[in-house]
Amino acid sequence: MKEKTDEEGAALVITFKVCVVFHLLGPVGLDLDLDLDLDLDLDLSTVVRRVDPRFLSVTIDASLASQERFMLLLRSQRIRTLTKALSPAFLRFGGTRQDFMVFSPQSSQQPDSTSGYPRELRPGRPPVELSWWLEQKLKEDWIQHQLLSVCFSELTVDELNSFSSCSGLDLIFGLNALLRNTDNSWNSSNARSLLQYCESKQYKMSWELGNEPNSYEKKAGIRVDGYQLGLDFSHLRKILSESKLYRDAGLYGPDVGQPHSHRVDLLKSGQSSALCSDSHSCYYVNGRDTSLDDFLDPEVLDTLAVKTNEVLEKVEQESPGKAVWLGETSSAYGGGALGLSDTFVSGFMWLDKLGLGARLGLEVVMRQVLLGSGSYHLIDDNLDPLPDYWLSLLYKKLVGPEVLNVSDSGRNKRVRLYLHCANRKSYARGAVVLLWMNLGRKLARISLPDLIANSTVDTFVLQSDQLGEEGLESRSVQLNGVLLKMVDDKTLPDLSGARLPAAGHVKLPAYSLGFFVFLEARASACS
Structure with a gap:
């Protein structure tokens, strides 16, 4: 880096x-x-820095799978065309809902004829092209959808693998880190079940454990420090090493949110040799109280350098030479700023983050999100590309890693x-x-x-x-x-x-x- x-x-x-x-x-x-x-x-x-060829990467929020019929949107020809044009890139499946998702094989959530979806759209069946009427129904339902369920079946994994493979993106699947034993160590039983299924299907993918551990106490009343996270990552790496398919798979984390002050200590988990890179999240402003002026304010843009340098310094102290990623990032946290994060003005924050992030030494920057979830998406609810999508596409076409x-x-x-x-x-x-x-x-x-x-x-x-x-x-x-x-x-x-x-x-x-x-x-x- x-x-x-x-x-x-x-x-x-x-x-x-x-x-x-x-x-x-x-x-x-x-x-x-x-x-x-x-x-x-x-x-x-x-060449003062050299970033990964997949420097500009994207995410899909785990909330898309909270009702699995929405995963079928990934069969849309329109979405696949738009996504393929962004390759090479990583595709991270994770986010806030990640730590509330439980793999439940053949769960009752899968679409069937009684819920208005055809029987051929089931786990394990070959992907078929999404019909126009089903795409329209899914779009309408998604806009009105409220996050209620936390279970996902083989369908989610099948659709993500098919989508990433067809689009030429490298899939990173986020595992639930809030499944804990009585001694507060990570309970890996559900992850083992998922890994076994993925290996049986020969799905090539990388892994992430947990999302923003700094917020666990607020979200679930559980406190996990950097030392314990490091043990959890080592535990997952040991499980992966027992698999012929995943023994050399990528493992990323800890994805600390807005790391500063005491939360920077969570980055100590990144010193674990189990991890391929040390990742964190970073946003400029609060989506609930930001303004148009913030999106054009050079001083707001410059805060990225302060936050990034703090993380780079900490990682260099704990694990010299380890790559640092922005594992989740956009303009405004809290789902983005409606009317700003999804409009032309957002491009100033996005392009500056790409330019400044590469110059500072970040190896990968993952945009939250490709589609769905909040108002900071690249593709809107009607599956049309927004201004930041076109900016991302031009960046991919024109900018080299040096x-x-x-x-x-x-x-x-x-x-x-x-x-x-x-x-x-x-x-x-x-x-x-x-x-x-x-x-x-x-x-x-x-x-x-x-x-x-x-x-x-x-x-x-x-x-x-x-x-x-x-x-x-x-x-x-x-x-x-x-x-x-x-x-x-x-x-x-x-x-x-x-x-x-x-x-x-x-x-x-x-x-x-x-x-x-x-x-x-x-x-x-x-x-």
Whole structure:
């Protein structure tokens, strides 16, 4: 995660002047231009971080399985098309309901003809394509659904495996850690039953034990410290080692929520050699009392660095070199902020988290959620992609795992920049991609140095379908002025950038974000 690539010869450091010219969005003829000069340094010779190719990953909340008929939504061709486009990625099945879920083989919850669902949609049967009428019924029921049940059967496991396999995602299944013995150790009997079933079906998957153990006392009146969690992870690793299929399977945790002060001590469980990485959850704000201004506030965005550095320091003390993940994250906790977490303005928090998280040294960032649960989803209740989905898709297409250094002095905090090698599946070696966002209501113009100025540029500018502050709460997004929407259930729109000839500058429209790919940057770090 902290790997640096040493290139032969002296490091090539490129320094250029950035001129940001702001124009107030006011009446025609109002001349209120403001010039701001910034010095920007780029090092194109050294990889300062290298993230996992599955860096941007997604979650499905365990609440989807609280009534198992909703798991059938994963058979939707539309959902599978959208999800496959995000591969490679991890798919984490977990969340708050995870620690209340009990595997109950052949439970009475499975769909049958008496509940309005066909008999062929049963555990163990080959997956069939979801009919339009059943998809519509499931969507309507899901919107009105209240979480009541905690049992799941083979159907949940079958559907998750089929979905992840067809979509090309690596499944991580979250196990219930609140099943406890009288001595407060983890009771593994239910997990053993689930593992035996999964092994009998030859399902390849990884595992997680528990979700946000810092909240166990509040949720269930049970207190578990870091030492006990470490013993629990070792116990699960021993069980996995007894399986031919899962002896080398991934095991992740402890997924501590908002770790700070005394809760950081729970990360001590991550020192267990049983774990492949140390994971935690992180949100910026409380979804119940946040505001539009919070989503555009640089100081709110900067809190990610404070929280992440605290976790990185703790993990390095306890287990040097261990990878650190954001195992669950989005804009606002408590299910998100309705009208904000599911709209265009959420993209500023999301892209900044991806850029800053990679630069700080996080190896994987898992977005809560792909669909269902709360208002921070990527796909809405009608199975249509939201603005953060399109942003995620562009990130996957354009951004490579190698993080490059970009820094400046006196930078305006409302213009935020990150630099990576471009994705080699989309661009030739040596190309770089600048991730950027303009949080302000003023146009920004960046002047480029000769080396970059002589490069062809693919531009990807994301804006709301309504310009100005009014559009920040829109659930639609435009790429280079064209509204993004699916062509049909099997077809995504063309996401080609606007290719511009070499020029001396690039422009960042007000309230916009996106990517500039410099095709002929000839970055040695990307070669």
